[in-house]
Amino acid sequence: MNEAEPKPVKAPAPFRPPHLQDPAWVRWTLSLLALSILVVLVVIPVISVFYMAFSRGAQVYFDNLFNDPDTTHAVMLTLTVAPCAVILNVIFGVAAAWTISRFRFPGRTLLITMIDIPFSISPVVAGLMFVLLFGLGGFFGPWLRANGIQILFSTPGLILATTFVTLPFVARELIPVMEAIGPDEEMAALSLGAGGWQIFWRITLPNIRWGLLYGVILCNARAMGEFGAVYVVSGHIAGQTNTMPLHIEQLFQGFNSPGAFAVASVLTLLAVVTLLLKVVVEQKARHTIKTAAIEKK
């Protein structure tokens, strides 16, 4: 009754005999070069953000963050726009990944390519596109105005632009995961009498959860930091349509460096948290794909 499953044998770590190694000076030079570029381009700027933010003391820092109504509004707006964009992306991403990984249909390759368009288009162009579409002289503009719907220079426009720019994140993470897992478990659930939604909630979603979470984290980071597309559609009205990145720019242009850096430090902190989450979740997501591949041999 008990068949022993052979334990997977770990391959020995690749070992390079000394005569195949590069000379010490090459190794040291290359390592130092990479490290110093990293320090100059990443580490020093990140530290300087916090340094500048606290340059007039903690009191001013917290004043800048919490006692400026425009800043508070910008933070709240970002906390509205980003989650909305993430939710729209989750819905689109899951639907697109499902369609692409489960069906073979004409235009499938085209759809995969189209998903990547937002990555290759400059965000400013994306923003302009929405202005052309929803502006007064645009395609939907007159109709929207006649019906009293405001899209540009208001929250819906910000959400649309942000969603467009972040569109590929969730779908691109999910497609390989769903391809690797395959339709077998869903078929099994179907044969056991489950309906479409039951299959989705009980089988598909739990299987893709790490990949989905990973996509959400990346998507959220990008949504919160988005500048170009949002800049074009927002009309940057302080206290109304300024998200955090837009507000930082405005403060900076208004010679309020400590204020700008205080808000920037919050965004930077968010980036650090994202990075940490990413490391953990990415491993789990990769693990899903790997085990699925092993199961199938």
Added chain:
Amino acid sequence: MSISVKNVCKSFNRKQVLDNVTVEAPTGSLLALLGPSGSGKTTLLRIIAGLETADSGTVHYQDDNVTEYTARERNVGFVFQHYALFRHMTVFENVAFGLRVRKWAEERIRERVFELLHLVRLEELAFRYPSTLSGGQKQRIALIRALAAQPRLLLLDEPFGALDAKVRMELRHWLRKFHDEFHVTSIFVTHDQEEAFEVSDRIVVMNKGRIEQDGTPGEVFEHPANAFVMDFLGNVNIFPVRVEDGRALLGHMAMPLPHVPSNGTDSAQVYVRPHELDINLTREGDEGIEARIVHINPAGSMVKIRLFNDQFGLMVNVDLNPERYTALGLKTGDHVFISPKKARMFSDDYAI
């Protein structure tokens, strides 16, 4: 419950996978769909389960026309080739899935799941995850998961395909025993003729989307309908013969055929199974063709001897029982004479 599939056709991307297929599985039978890969057997099984829809034709369960029913409405147990256990659920939850979907009470679910786990003697695995189970264990869990909601019909797609030889043998016997106890009408797909003969009580041989033959294992093996079935069901020697005066001749030897169909040409092929050939040390009259022993494999219940005939450039396999083998005292390199005790010829000599 009996199953009947009538005139089913199915194409994928204009490639015909099933061509007017009709199959009957009587109530309580264990039927094997046997055929090489690409013969359409898995597609047929999926159509019976409702996981795939036929382009035309009907599926009946007893007197119910279920052609338009979804998989969910058909109440069929399906065992997948790679088990398809839900990786994020424990064994218990896997088996309980079909019952939860049907909204059984928690108490009854528990009872039923443990009853089934007891049946396959895997109760101690109830709260383990599928990734920690061996292939044989996964297979049994997949089977009881399919049976949990008391399906009207059990369908198995290459159920033992992914297991190693020993576990496979054990599970085959177990499936047969299991079927004899519960009598759920079952259909399983296999490409392994040995498996089909060992487990099933009816065999349907499929090839290229068509049914070549349908019958009990005995019928199919003893009276293969055509050259494909003959060749697919185990080893066979093919002799190229001349047809002259209603006789099939290999050299000077006439094949033991009661009736030689004439198909207009004077050359044909004669099929002889290894155990239908005999070996003699001397030639009697025109009987027997000369051959040299190339290899002897004495392991197994029959001694397998491979011989080469120079005259026709033929490699011939002969199975002898050990007594006969010992009596003849055969050695590799010996020159002997082979003669068929029984032979077959098919009138429609189509390519395999």
